[in-house]
Amino acid sequence: MGVAAYNKTSNTANGTDGVNAGSSALPKDGSVALATGSLFVGGKITDNLGAFVQYTYDNYSSLDPVSGKWHGHSHSDNLDLRYADRWIGLDKDLIFGVTVNNNPTVQDVWNSAPAWTSPYVPNIPRGDAATNVGPTPLIYGLGQSVAGAGAYAYWNKLLYAELSFYQSADTGLKSLFSHGFETTDMTKISGSNPYWRLALNHEWGPHSAMLGLFGMVIKPFDDPADPVGPTNRNSDVGIDAQYQYILNPHAITVTASGVNEKIRYPSFKWDPNDPSYSAESSNATDTLRHTRLKASYVYRAKYGASLAYYDTGGSSNPLVFDPDGLGLAANPGTRIYVPEVFWLPVQNIRIGAQYWKYSELMGASANYAGDGRNAKDNDTLFIYTWAAY
Numbered sequence: 137m138g139v140a141a142y143n144k145t146s147n148t149a150n151g152t153d154g155v156n157a158g159s160s161a162l163p164k165d166g167s168v169a170l171a172t173g174s175l176f177v178g179g180k181i182t183d184n185l186g187a188f189v190q191y192t193y194d195n196y197s198s199l200d201p202v203s204g205k206w207h208g209h210s211h212s213d214n215l216d217l218r219y220a221d222r223w224i225g226l227d228k229d230l231i232f233g234v235t236v237n238n239n240p241t242v243q244d245v246w247n248s249a250p251a252w253t254s255p256y257v258p259n260i261p262r263g264d265a266a267t268n269v270g271p272t273p274l275i276y277g278l279g280q281s282v283a284g285a286g287a288y289a290y291w292n293k294l295l296y297a298e299l300s301f302y303q304s305a306d307t308g309l310k311s312l313f314s315h316g317f318e319t320t321d322m323t324k325i326s327g328s329n330p331y332w333r334l335a336l337n338h339e340w341g342p343h344s345a346m347l348g349l350f351g352m353v354i355k356p357f358d359d360p361a362d363p364v365g366p367t368n369r370n371s372d373v374g375i376d377a378q379y380q381y382i383l384n385p386h387a388i389t390v391t392a393s394g395v396n397e398k399i400r401y402p403s404f405k406w407d408p409n410d411p412s413y414s415a416e417s418s419n420a421t422d423t424l425r426h427t428r429l430k431a432s433y434v435y436r437a438k439y440g441a442s443l444a445y446y447d448t449g450g451s452s453n454p455l456v457f458d459p460d461g462l463g464l465a466a467n468p469g470t471r472i473y474v475p476e477v478f479w480l481p482v483q484n485i486r487i488g489a490q491y492w493k494y495s496e497l498m499g500a501s502a503n504y505a506g507d508g509r510n511a512k513d514n515d516t517l518f519i520y521t522w523a524a525y
């Protein structure tokens with residue numbers, strides 16, 4: 137697949153860096169660019185073995201701080217290897233198996249899980265604007281930094297349960313699961329970190345509905361470049377739901393998810409007057425909550441519209457949310473509305489337009505960066521063409 141995109145931000149006059157947005161953080165604003173491209177291999181290997189493998193070229197993977205030029209990279213993307221079997225009787229239907237993957241929740245089949253939730257269309261990384269939904273719990277950002285394995289079972293198309301464990305994917309065979317570049321910036325976690333999932337599913341006629349719970353205890357190193365130092369403890373717990381109606385000529389999908397994260401930092405005694413001591417946080421613990429809602433409608437698999445909503449909040453912490461002392465509001469509060477319309481002229485091409493409306497960003501609606509820049513200055517028109525063959 138490939139995605140070409142055009143972005144136009146409301147105001148690029150204020151701000152001079154990637155945190156404060158502004159023109160230097162939006163180098164492709166107002167121009168068409170190839171955002172990303174991927175190759176996929178998926179399906180049956182044997183009667184019980186299968187795989188989903190994605191390899192991606194990111195045209196805007198990293199920004200050279202000296203030249204100001206973007207550099208592209210090819211890398212391993214989402215990967216899921218499966219062994220599965222099925223027992224069927226007169227009154228039972230049990231699917232069970234094991235999974236090896238590199239992104240917690242990529243093995244999930246519902247669109248509300250973090251790995252598959254909106255925004256679905258890849259865009260160009262551009263500071264505060266365009267597809268930046270604000271700070272998110274760590275479970276959203278572990279893809280291609282970890283490798284894990286676990287077991288799952290799905291009983292009578294009703295109850296799904298899974299338990300998996302993840303480690304850093306930066307050494308040995310596990311590095312095959314990572315993105316393969318900028319390893320010093322990858323999130324590195326200590327030991328085996330458990331992920332669990334429960335979902336209650338029901339299907340009737342053209343309808344289906346799911347209500348689920350998921351969670352993960354993650355122990356990231358405080359400094360990715362020093363994976364033997366102190367670790368934080370991020371406890372993420374989420375609830376999600378999905379409803380679908382699919383019967384030609386109509387298709388309706390509604391998804392909702394909310395994740396609450398509690399972050400415990402290494403024990404320390406904070407002393408801002410001691411220059412020999414530094415810490416990631418001025419708090420012993422922080423909380424971060426993140427909500428995503430989306431509803432979409434498609435007519436005759438050709439014309440569609442959707443509305444998404446993103447809301448982030450949590451505790452205030454200047455050392456986490458304004459580590460460079462740039463004057464940012466010291467909490468993660470962000471609120472965004474995204475209406476979208478799209479058209480599929482043929483089956484494998486989608487053309488769409490989104491408008492990202494920011495009512496709050498990094499804790500404030502006005503002057504959030506201390507330089508006169510307002511949240512609404514990041515309002516963005518995003519037009520894309522998405523082709524998949």
